[in-house]
Structures are given as structure tokens and as C-alpha cells.
Amino acid sequence: METKTFVVPNISCEHCVRSIKNELAEVAGVQSVEANENTKVVQVNWTAPANWDQIKATLAEIDYPPQE
Amino acid sequence: MSATLTHPITLELPVTGMTCVNCANTIERTLKKTPGVSGAAVNYASERAQVVFDSHQAQPADLMNTVVARIRKAGYDVALAHTNLPVLGLQNAAGANRLEMALKNLIGVTGVTLAGEGALAGVASRISVDYVPGAVGIAEMVAAVRAAGFDVPAAAVNASREAAGDAEQMARTAEIQDRKRRMLVGLAFALPTFVLSMSRDFGLLARVLGSGFAPMTAAPMTAAPMTAALTTAAPMTADMMAMGHISPENNVINWVLLALTLPVMLYTAQPYFVHGYKAIRNGAANMDVLVALGSGVAFVYSLLILLGVFSGHVYFETAAMIVALISIGKYLEVRAKGSASEAIKRLMGLTPKTARVLRRSGETWVEAEVPVEQIGIGDVILVKPGERVATDGIVVEGRSAVDESMITGESMPVDKKPGDAVIGATMNKEGLLKFEANKIGKDTALAQIIRLVEQAQGSKAPIQALADKVSAVFVPAVLLIALLTFAGWLLIGRVPFEVALINAISVLVIACPCALGLATPTAIMVGMGKGAEMGILFKNSTALEKAAEITTALLDKTGTVTRGELKVTDVIPVAEASSEIEVLRLAASAEKGSEHPLARAMVQAAEARGIALSALQRLLAVPGKGLTAYVDGRQVSVGNVALMRQQAVPLTEAASQQLSDLQAQGKTAMFVAVDNQLAGIIAMSDTIKDGAVDAIRSLTERGVRTIMLTGDNARSAQAIAQQAGVSEVIADVLPGQKAEKVAALQQAGQVVAMVGDGINDAPALAQADVGMAIGTGTDVAMEAADVTLMGGDIRNVARAIALSKFTVRGIKQNLFWAFFYNVILIPVAIAGVFQQFGPILAAGAMAFSSLFVVTNSLALRRKKV
Numbered sequence: 065m066e067t068k069t070f071v072v073p074n075i076s077c078e079h080c081v082r083s084i085k086n087e088l089a090e091v092a093g094v095q096s097v098e099a100n101e102n103t104k105v106v107q108v109n110w111t112a113p114a115n116w117d118q119i120k121a122t123l124a125e126i127d128y129p130p131q132e
Numbered sequence: 133m134s135a136t137l138t139h140p141i142t143l144e145l146p147v148t149g150m151t152c153v154n155c156a157n158t159i160e161r162t163l164k165k166t167p168g169v170s171g172a173a174v175n176y177a178s179e180r181a182q183v184v185f186d187s188h189q190a191q192p193a194d195l196m197n198t199v200v201a202r203i204r205k206a207g208y209d210v211a212l213a214h215t216n217l218p219v220l221g222l223q224n225a226a227g228a229n230r231l232e233m234a235l236k237n238l239i240g241v242t243g244v245t246l247a248g249e250g251a252l253a254g255v256a257s258r259i260s261v262d263y264v265p266g267a268v269g270i271a272e273m274v275a276a277v278r279a280a281g282f283d284v285p286a287a288a289v290n291a292s293r294e295a296a297g298d299a300e301q302m303a304r305t306a307e308i309q310d311r312k313r314r315m316l317v318g319l320a321f322a323l324p325t326f327v328l329s330m331s332r333d334f335g336l337l338a339r340v341l342g343s344g345f346a347p348m349t350a351a352p353m354t355a356a357p358m359t360a361a362l363t364t365a366a367p368m369t370a371d372m373m374a375m376g377h378i379s380p381e382n383n384v385i386n387w388v389l390l391a392l393t394l395p396v397m398l399y400t401a402q403p404y405f406v407h408g409y410k411a412i413r414n415g416a417a418n419m420d421v422l423v424a425l426g427s428g429v430a431f432v433y434s435l436l437i438l439l440g441v442f443s444g445h446v447y448f449e450t451a452a453m454i455v456a457l458i459s460i461g462k463y464l465e466v467r468a469k470g471s472a473s474e475a476i477k478r479l480m481g482l483t484p485k486t487a488r489v490l491r492r493s494g495e496t497w498v499e500a501e502v503p504v505e506q507i508g509i510g511d512v513i514l515v516k517p518g519e520r521v522a523t524d525g526i527v528v529e530g531r532s533a534v535d536e537s538m539i540t541g542e543s544m545p546v547d548k549k550p551g552d553a554v555i556g557a558t559m560n561k562e563g564l565l566k567f568e569a570n571k572i573g574k575d576t577a578l579a580q581i582i583r584l585v586e587q588a589q590g591s592k593a594p595i596q597a598l599a600d601k602v603s604a605v606f607v608p609a610v611l612l613i614a615l616l617t618f619a620g621w622l623l624i625g626r627v628p629f630e631v632a633l634i635n636a637i638s639v640l641v642i643a644c645p646c647a648l649g650l651a652t653p654t655a656i657m658v659g660m661g662k663g664a665e666m667g668i669l670f671k672n673s674t675a676l677e678k679a680a681e682i683t684t685a686l687l688d689k690t691g692t693v694t695r696g697e698l699k700v701t702d703v704i705p706v707a708e709a710s711s712e713i714e715v716l717r718l719a720a721s722a723e724k725g726s727e728h729p730l731a732r733a734m735v736q737a738a739e740a741r742g743i744a745l746s747a748l749q750r751l752l753a754v755p756g757k758g759l760t761a762y763v764d765g766r767q768v769s770v771g772n773v774a775l776m777r778q779q780a781v782p783l784t785e786a787a788s789q790q791l792s793d794l795q796a797q798g799k800t801a802m803f804v805a806v807d808n809q810l811a812g813i814i815a816m817s818d819t820i821k822d823g824a825v826d827a828i829r830s831l832t833e834r835g836v837r838t839i840m841l842t843g844d845n846a847r848s849a850q851a852i853a854q855q856a857g858v859s860e861v862i863a864d865v866l867p868g869q870k871a872e873k874v875a876a877l878q879q880a881g882q883v884v885a886m887v888g889d890g891i892n893d894a895p896a897l898a899q900a901d902v903g904m905a906i907g908t909g910t911d912v913a914m915e916a917a918d919v920t921l922m923g924g925d926i927r928n929v930a931r932a933i934a935l936s937k938f939t940v941r942g943i944k945q946n947l948f949w950a951f952f953y954n955v956i957l958i959p960v961a962i963a964g965v966f967q968q969f970g971p972i973l974a975a976g977a978m979a980f981s982s983l984f985v986v987t988n989s990l991a992l993r994r995k996k997v
Contacts, residue, residue, distance in 0.1 A: 076154055082207045083158040127157050 065095065067109050068116060070130040072123065075104040080128065087126050091118060106130070140170060140186040141239060143267045145199070147174065147181045149208040162206045168195045181210075185239075193236035193243070196264065200242055212242060212262050215270060219259055220283040220307065221407065222246075227282070231259065234280035240267025281410035308463075315459040318400030322449070322456035325392040329449035332385060344381030386438050389448040397431055401455040423458050426640040427451040433633060447634065460983075482557035483578060487522035488514040490566065511569045515560045523556040524571035532563035610958070614639040617962045627964075635964040651946030654989035659939030662993065667907070667922035668932045675902050675918030677943075679936030681883045682902060685831055685929060686874060688888035689842035689849055692906055692926060693856050694818040696889075698729050700737035701799060702815035706787050707806075713743060715812035719804045721745040722761040722768040726753065730800065733816045734770075754778070758802060769805040770814070781805040787813065798851025817848070820856045823927040828857040830930040837882075841865055841873060841896070870896035887921075887929055904929060942992045946985045953981035 075081060081099040084106060088097045093114025099106040108119055123130050150156055156174040163172035163183055171184035181203070185195060200210045222228060228246050235244045243262035261273060274284045331337050337345035401424070408424035431451035438446060489502045490512045499514060504522050507513065512528060515521055521534065531549050536558045548554060554567050556576045573579065618636035621627050656673045663670050670676045690696045703712045720738035723731035724745055738745060751761040757778065758771015769779050773791075776783055781803070787810055794801035794815040801815040831838050839860040842849045846863035853861045862873060870886075874896045877884050886893065886900035889908065897903030897917040905917035908924040921928040 074154060079150075079155045079158065079207050083154070086206070126161060127154065 065109055065111050066116070067107065068119075069105060069107045071104050072099075072106050072128045072130050073104060074128045075099070075101055075106075077101060083126060084123070084128055087122055088119065091122055094119070140184055142171075142182060142184050143240065143264065145181045145183060145203070145264055145267075146211040147179055147203060147208055148211050150174075150179060155208065158206055159203060159208060162202050163199065166199055166202050169199065192239040193241050196240065196242045210264070212264060214260065214262050215273070216258050216260050217270075217273060217277065217284050219277060222282055230280050231277065231282060234276045235259065235261060235273060238263075238268050238272060238276055240264045241273070281407070281413070311459070311463040314400045314403070315456070315463040318396050318452070318456035318459045321392050321396045322400075322452035325389055325396075325449045325452045328385065328392070329389060329446075332382070337385070342381070344379045345385065386446050386448075389446060390435070390438060393431065393434075393448040393452045396452040396455050397427070400459050401427055404455070404458070423454065426637055427454045429633065429640070430454070430637055433630070447637075450634075450637070482520070484520045484522050484557075488516075490514055505573075507569050507572050509569055509572055512566055513569055515554075515565045515567070517560055517562055517564070519560055521554045521556055521558050521560060521565075521567070523569045524576045525554055525556075525567040525569040527552045527554055527565055527567045529566040530564045532565045533561045534565075535559040535561055610639060613958065613962065617964075620962075621964065625964075631964065635961065639958060639961045651950050651985050652943050654986055655939055655942035655946055655992060658942065658989050658992045659935060663932065663935050666928065666931055666935070667925065668928050668935065669907075669920040669922060670932075671918050671920070676936055676939055678883070679885070679902050679919070679933050680940045682836055682885045682933055684837045684839065684877055684882040685885045685887060686839050686841045686870075686877070686896070686900070687828075687858065687926070687929075688870075688886075688893050689840055689844055689852055690818060691889040691908075691924075692887050693824050693840060693858070694820050694852055696818065698733040698800070698816045699819050700733050700814060700816050701819070702794060702801075703737075703812065704790060704814075705812040706784075706790075706810050707812070710806070710811045712812075713741070715804050716741070716814065717743045717745065718763050718766070718768045718806060718811065719770045719802075719814055721748055721763040722751070722759065722770055724748055725751050725761070726759065730802070730816060734814065766807050769808075770802055772802060776803050776805060776810070779805060779808055781808050781810055783810060796847065796851075798848035818852065820852060821924070821926065823925050824856045827925075827927040827929060830927065831933075832857070834930060834933060836885075836930075836933065841870055841886075871899040874899045885929065885933075886917075887926060888917075889924070902932075904932065938992070938995070942989060945988055949984045949988065950981055953984075 072080075072084065075084070078101045081101045084099055085097045088094050088108060091110075091114050093110050093112055095109040095111060097106065097108050110119065120130060147159060150159070159181055160172050160174045163169055163174070163181065168185060169183055170186035171182075173182045174180070175182075183199060185192075200212070203210050219231065222231065232244045232246065235241050241261060241263045245260045246258075259277075263273075277284050328337075332345060404420045404423040405428070408420035428451075430447040434446035434448045434451065483504060486501050486503055487507055488499050489507065490497045490499055492498070497512075507523055513522055513525065517532070527548050527550050529550060531547070534546050534548050534554060536546050536555060548565060554565065555578070556571075557578045571577075614636045617639050618632045621632035621635050622629065625632070656676060659676050660670050660673070663676070687693050700716070703716045705712050705715050716734070716738050720734045720743065723734045725748060726732075735745070746764050749762040751759065753759040754771065754775055757775035758769065760767060760769040760771075760775075760779070762768070769775055769781065773783070773788075783803070787803070790813055791801050791803065794813065797815075797817070799815040799817040801813055803813055804811045828838050837860070838858050839862060840849060840853050840856070840858045841862050843865050844863060846861070849861045849863040853859075865873065870888075870893060874884050874886055878899075878901065883901045885902045885904060886896045887904045887906070888894075888897055889906035893905075897905060902919060903917035904919040904921055905914040906924045906926075907914070907920050907922035914920050919932055921932070
């Protein structure tokens with residue numbers, strides 16, 4: 065299990081949080097997603113076959129690129 | 133309108149809930165991923181989503197629903213519009229399906245609900261349509277409804293949603309008037325046709341006017357010898373029959389008959405031809421087809437004879453009489469529909485048309501007479517004695533007694549003082565009341581009841597479905613029998629063409645299943661109307677039919693069997709010096725400051741006995757134990773054993789025993805101590821409702837097993853059960869378990885009624901075969917239940933069962949009579965025994981069976997349940 069906590073500056077409302085959670089949940093291997101609309105902090109737990117590049121790509125695709 | 137899209141279509145959806153630009157992107161992405169959508173653009177500022185649909189598979193409504201569902205899942209919403217359209221001409225489930233499909237094929241429609249295939253029950257044939265505003269309009273929906281072979285009253289199209297009820301009413305009145313006119317015209321022309329034709333056939337014309345008016349033809353008929361015997365003045369000549377020769381006089385008569393029949397065929401029969409044609413075009417065979425076929429065949433055949441194509445007897449009178457008699461049945465049918473929805477009309481009539489609204493004008497209040505539609509929330513309304521309350525509200529000034537029987541079923545007037553709620557449509561009996569409106573229009577208690585009744589009358593019953601199923605098989609079967617009759621007589625019987633034809637016509641006419649279609653709806657409408665009068669509102673007709681089969685009734689304890697409020701039951705003085713009144717006085721005085729239900733019960737008991745309470749000082753509530761306070765300079769403690777111990781009050785063995793005896797009865801008992809000496813014991817309990825014992829007894833007498841279901845402890849439950857006469861108790865039930873208990877009984881083969889009032893009863897109410905909500909309970913319970921017992925009288929449970937049995941019996945009687953005439957007369961028609969008069973007798977019998985069914989249903993209304 066891998067965990068990464070990062071900031072997504074593009075988060076502006078709770079809908080954004082919801083989109084991120086929904087989209088990441090669809091990535092195979094992602095175990096849990098926590099996000100806070102105020103702090104713009106997102107925490108993702110995943111196992112294989114998911115990997116960080118894939119998660120990063122997904123976030124970029126939905127217009128919420130992470131700031132590492 | 134085709135079922136699938138053939139070219140891409142762009143629609144604009146109004147989207148709500150977007151809070152930032154990212155939201156717009158999210159929706160756009162979501163939409164683009166939806167199968168069948170080829171493009172999407174979402175504008176955050178204008179809150180609109182432009183969607184390009186490009187699908188060749190999905191039905192527009194399904195596709196639209198998928199899109200709406202996707203948007204909703206993403207956390208936003210689509211602002212859908214909603215409308216109700218009254219539909220005329222909906223007669224069976226097949227028609228309902230056709231109508232639904234027609235609307236769903238419209239692009240922009242997301243959902244269609246028939247507010248009851250109620251259509252079938254004849255009352256409010258209403259469709260409720262959800263649609264995307266802008267994508268589709270009312271006009272297009274109306275056009276689709278009409279193309280499917282139904283009609284929407286023109287008035288309803290223009291009227292606003294609020295006025296839809298009135299428009300519907302007007303349309304219904306117009307329909308009755310139209311049917312009446314058609315019936316009267318039909319009778320006015322058909323009767324002379326009948327008399328003229330019969331007079332000739334029986335030789336009366338010949339006797340009075342000369343031999344030229346002799347019966348035209350008789351030979352192929354079994355009636356011939358009789359006719360011949362009657363017509364001594366003009367014996368038939370062989371060549372007249374053989375050649376089909378028509379005397380000039382008879383020819384004139386035939387033209388007169390045609391002239392008389394034409395208005396009947398063109399005006400009275402027009403709806404049957406129009407509807408029959410539409411039905412056939414839609415691949416369905418119904419009663420209109422039969423009538424059109426029966427009369428049309430007779431008319432065209434006669435016309436061909438008149439024009440010299442065939443030879444033989446003209447059957448104009450047959451054609452005219454079929455139509456005229458059926459139109460009587462039809463008129464009665466539409467009229468019955470009108471009178472059976474009287475319950476709703478009466479409910480609507482309860483609201484006064486105007487109200488006296490008090491409005492501030494400078495320094496003074498001015499009274500103004502205002503139409504009820506213009507009352508706003510917060511308006512202060514004045515109600516004089518003898519006037520009806522205009523809407524729901526809270527009394528702000530004045531005291532009076534209000535008769536609420538129309539809403540609650542309780543005959544006792546209810547006292548009102550400032551702060552009390554008043555219900556619209558109730559009658560102010562005594563004093564002047566001023567109240568502030570807090571609910572108006574469709575939110576009032578009365579409007580809710582009206583909706584309940586409407587919903588109820590519109591729903592479809594299983595026996596109705598049976599009647600429908602039977603009819604659907606019946607129609608083609610009868611067409612086949614008619615065909616076989618025709619072929620059989622022609623080929624095997626070797627009778628002339630016209631005899632075979634007329635026998636076939638007899639079969640067609642006798643088979644019109646219009647009485648069958650009336651059987652269930654009329655009885656259901658009467659049953660529901662009677663129920664409403666007794667304070668039993670059936671939300672659907674299924675419940676009205678199912679209630680007869682109830683074998684087990686589950687009763688919630690609090691609020692259903694009991695009143696749901698505590699009452700002081702015992703006051704026992706313990707010390708020599710104290711009296712019952714003194715114990716209650718001191719305890720109630722001490723409790724006066726508390727809002728606890730136990731405290732309220734004590735204060736109420738003291739007030740009810742006219743005991744003046746003393747002022748209290750230094751109140752100290754001891755949580756979980758009781759309280760102490762100083763009354764008249766003495767320290768009074770009211771509470772449980774723990775409190776007594778804490779206060780070092782010596783308890784005797786006998787007193788402790790008394791307390792536990794009371795608790796064993798399910799009561800809440802407390803010690804009262806004065807200056808640290810035990811003074812007495814006060815016990816309280818929830819008391820059973822006045823009618824509860826009767827209610828349980830009458831259920832038991834009917835062979836219905838009664839079980840009390842409660843979340844309360846077994847001891848209290850058992851005590852109440854004993855008082856009420858319930859033999860079985862299931863106590864300590866968690867809210868979610870109530871539905872499970874119902875399901876368990878159902879699995880054991882029981883037909884279960886659940887009676888309850890609380891939100892916690894809702895799942896069980898929904899699960900039960902028949903859920904009955906107490907009208908004084910929560911809205912949630914009423915929503916979940918099939919039946920609402922207004923006023924909370926549970927004696928109505930047994931009455932509802934009785935009413936159901938009574939209604940089901942009525943339906944069966946009706947079905948019997950409807951079938952009776954059809955079944956008896958079909959073989960007679962096949963046999964050709966009627967011969968010449970066959971079609972007329974058949975049409976007459978049809979009208980009678982309709983009449984019989986309607987009369988039987990209306991007679992039910994007068995019978996006592």
C-alpha cells in the first residue's frame with residue numbers, strides 16, 4: 065500500500081473534491097481518496113496495479129493537476 | 133415520431149448546482165463519456181449544458197434519463213419541468229402503454245407517469261410528464277397524445293396547472309353533455325326508424341296504407357309464417373322474393389329509413405367509428421371496433437340493397453338501434469364517472485371561496501373580503517361563528533370550538549385558543565377567531581386529502597386487470613366466432629347471405645364488453661366514496677380489494693392503540709395523615725415548573741380535579757431520579773426509589789410492594805415524600821383509546837388475528853394489551869424490525885395489515901399488504917400507508933375490512949352480470965334464433981347489462997356496510 069499526500073491548487077469547491085474522488089476511485093488499485101476543499105489537500109492510498117504516474121495523469125486529465 | 137434518433141440533435145439543458153468553473157468542466161467531461169452523446173459544452177455563467185445527442189439505438193427518453201442521471205451523479209441537477217395533462221379516451225392498459233410510448237418518444241421528455249391507469253377507473257385520467265423545458269413544449273405533448281388516438285381537453289392545454297382541476301371538470305361536464313346530445317339524437321331518429329320498419333315487417337303499414345307497403349321480404353326468415361299470417365291483406369308473390377322486387381311504396385319507405393338513419397350514423401355513431409378506426413390503426417380491437425363493425429356492416433349492407441346491388445331486407449333500423457342503445461350505455465358510463473368522483477368534488481367544495489383578511493392600513497386594521505387563492509402565508513384571517521376556516525393556520529386571537537369532523541372524522545368540536553392550529557375547511561362554531569395562515573393552496577391538510585383520494589381513485593385494481601385481460605381475449609375471440617357463425621351458416625347451413633350476415637352481426641353486437649369494463653371501476657368508486665365518508669381514505673384500489681383478505685392485523689402501541697400521552701391513574705396516600713388530594717396537590721405543585729411529560733400529567737390531573745396548586749420554591753431536579761422543591765414551606769420530593777434513598781426517606785415493605793405492583797401493570801409509579809417522610813405513591817400510564825377494546829373485539833370476531841407491536845418494554849406492552857384485549861404482543865422491537873416482523877408473517881402465508889402512526893412505523897406500513905396510517909399521526913406514515921384512518925379511530929380497521937369485502941362482492945356481482953348477458957346471448961346469436969330482431973335484442977341486452985352493472989354499483993352506495 066502506498067500513500068501520497070499532495071495539494072491540488074485547482075480545487076475551488078466541494079464539487080471539485082467530489083469529482084476528484086469519483087475519478088480516482090475509477091482507477092484500478094486506488095483504495096481510498098481523502099480530500100479537503102479548504103486546504104486543497106488530497107490524500108490517496110493505492111496498491112498495484114495503480115501507480116503514481118497514472119494517478120497524476122488522471123488528475124491532469126480532469127484538470128486538477130497535483131502540485132508536488 | 134420515430135423511436136430512435138436518426139440524426140444528431142442538440143439540446144440545451146438547464147443545470148443547477150454549479151459553484152465554479154471547474155464544475156462546468158466536470159459536467160462536460162461526464163457528458164462526453166455518456167454513450168449516445170457526441171458532444172457537450174457547459175456554460176458556467178448561463179448554467180446551461182449544450183448536449184449533442186447522436187444515437188441510433190436508444191429511445192430519446194432513456195437517453196435523456198441517462199444524461200440527467202449522469203449529471204445528478206456528478207453532484208448537480210437538471211431543472212426539469214413537470215406538467216399534468218388530463219387525457220380523454222383512455223380505456224385500457226394497452227392504450228395506456230401506447231400513450232406512454234408516444235410521449236417517451238418525444239425528445240426532451242424524461243419521464244411519464246400515468247396518474248393511475250385510473251383512466252380505467254374512469255376518474256382522473258391524468259398523465260404526469262417530466263420534461264426538459266425548452267426542448268419540448270406542452271403543444272408537442274398534446275399533439276403526441278392526439279396522434280396516439282387520445283384527446284386532451286382544449287381548455288386544459290391553456291389553463292395553468294393550478295386551474296387544471298377546473299378545466300378537467302369542465303371537460304368532463306362537456307363530455308357528459310356531448311354524450312347526452314348524441315344519445316338523444318340517436319334515440320330521436322332510431323326510434324321512428326325502428327317503429328316504421330317494424331310496422332312494415334308486421335304488416336301494419338300494408339293494412340293501413342295498402343298492399344304496396346307489404347313486408348318486403350320474409351321467406352328466408354323463420355319469422356315468415358308469423359308475418360305471413362299477420363299480413364292477410366297482402367300475401368307475398370313468389371317473384372317479389374325471387375327477384376328481390378321492391379314495390380315503389382316500399383322503396384319510398386326504404387329511402388325514408390335511410391334518411392332517418394343517416395343522422396344516427398353520422399352523428400351518434402361518429403365517436404365509435406373514430407375511436408374504432410384509431411384502435412384498429414394501433415393494432416387493437418376494442419368495444420368501439422365492435423360497435424362500428426356491427427352497425428357499419430348493417431348500414432352498408434342496407435345501403436347496397438337500396439341502390440339495387442343486393443336484394444333483400446334493409447337493416448337500417450338495426451344499425452340505428454345498435455348505436456342508439458349503446459349510446460345510452462355510454463352516456464350512463466360517463467355520467468357514472470362524474471357522480472363517482474363526487475367525493476373529491478365534495479372535498480373541494482369544503483373550502484370557502486373567500487376569506488376575511490385583516491390588513492393593516494396605517495394605524496388600523498382593515499377587513500377585506502379576499503378570494504382564497506390570494507391568501508398569503510402570514511395573512512391574519514378573521515372567522516366568524518358559522519363560517520368555515522379558509523386555510524390552515526395558527527390561532528392568534530379569540531377562543532372558539534371548531535367542528536373538525538370533515539377532516540378528522542371526530543364529531544366532537546375541538547376547543548381553540550391562541551396558539552392552537554386550525555385546519556382549512558373546518559367549521560367555526562362559537563366565537564370569533566383570528567388566525568395566521570401558515571399553509572396555503574396545495575399544502576393544506578384538505579389539499580393533501582384531495583390528493584390522497586385522487587391518487588386512490590386513479591390506481592388500478594388486480595381484478596380490474598383480470599377484467600381487462602378477459603376483455604382482450606374476448607374481443608378477438610368474438611370476432612372469430614362471428615366469422616365462424618357467418619361461414620357456418622353460409623356453407624353448412626346453406627342459408628342466404630343476409631341470414632348468415634345478420635347472425636354474425638348478432639354475435640358482434642352481443643359481445644361488446646362495455647358492461648365488463650364498467651364492473652370494477654364503478655364498484656371501486658362507490659367503495660372509496662363510502663370509505664371517505666367514514667373517514668377511511670384508500671390511497672389505491674388495490675388496498676380496497678386486498679383488505680378483504682386480511683388475516684392478521686399488527687397494531688403499533690403508542691398513538692395507535694393508546695392515546696400516546698400519560699395520564700395519572702392512581703394516587704395512593706401512604707401516611708395516615710395525608711389524603712389523596714393532598715398528595716396530588718403537593719406533587720403537582722412541586723412538578724409545576726417542569727416540562728417533563730410525567731410532570732405535565734400530574735399538573736393536568738390536579739387541574740382536572742379542581743385542585744388549586746401552591747407556589748413552589750427552590751426547585752431541584754435530580755436527573756434520572758426525580759425532583760425536590762419547597763411547597764408551602766415543606767420539602768416535597770417526587771421520584772423513584774433512588775431519590776428516596778438519597779433523601780433518606782424510610783420506605784416500608786408494603787409501600788415498596790405497592791410500587792412494584794403498579795409497575796407490573798405497566799405503569800410509571802413514583803414515590804411522594806414530604807419532609808423526608810413517605811406521603812404516597814402516584815402512578816401514571818398511557819391509556820388506551822376509547823374505541824380500542826371494541827376495535828380489537830370486532831377484528832377478533834372477524835377471525836383476524838391481532839398482534840400488538842411496540843418498541844416499548846414487554847411489561848408496559850403486556851399491560852396495555854390486556855386492557856385492549858390483544859392476545860399477542862411483540863415488545864422491544866427496534867424500528868427497523870417492524871417491517872421484518874411483517875415480512876415474517878407474510879412468509880408464513882398471512883395477509884398482513886399494519887396499523888401505525890409514527891415515522892418508525894413507515895417501513896412496516898409500506899411492507900404490509902395493507903398499511904393503515906392513523907390520520908392524527910405523522911405525514912410520513914400516511915405517505916407510506918395504503919389507507920389513512922382519519923381521526924385515529926382504530927375501529928375503522930375492522931370497518932375498512934368490511935368495506936373491502938363489500939366492495940369485492942360488488943365487483944364480483946358486476947362481473948357476473950356483465951358476463952352473464954354476453955355468455956348467454958352469444959350461443960343464442962350463433963344459433964340465429966333471433967333472426968330478424970336479433971341485432972336489436974342483442975343491442976338491447978347490451979344496454980341492459982351496462983345498466984344493470986351501473987345500477988348495482990349505485991345501489992351499493994345506499995347499502996350499509
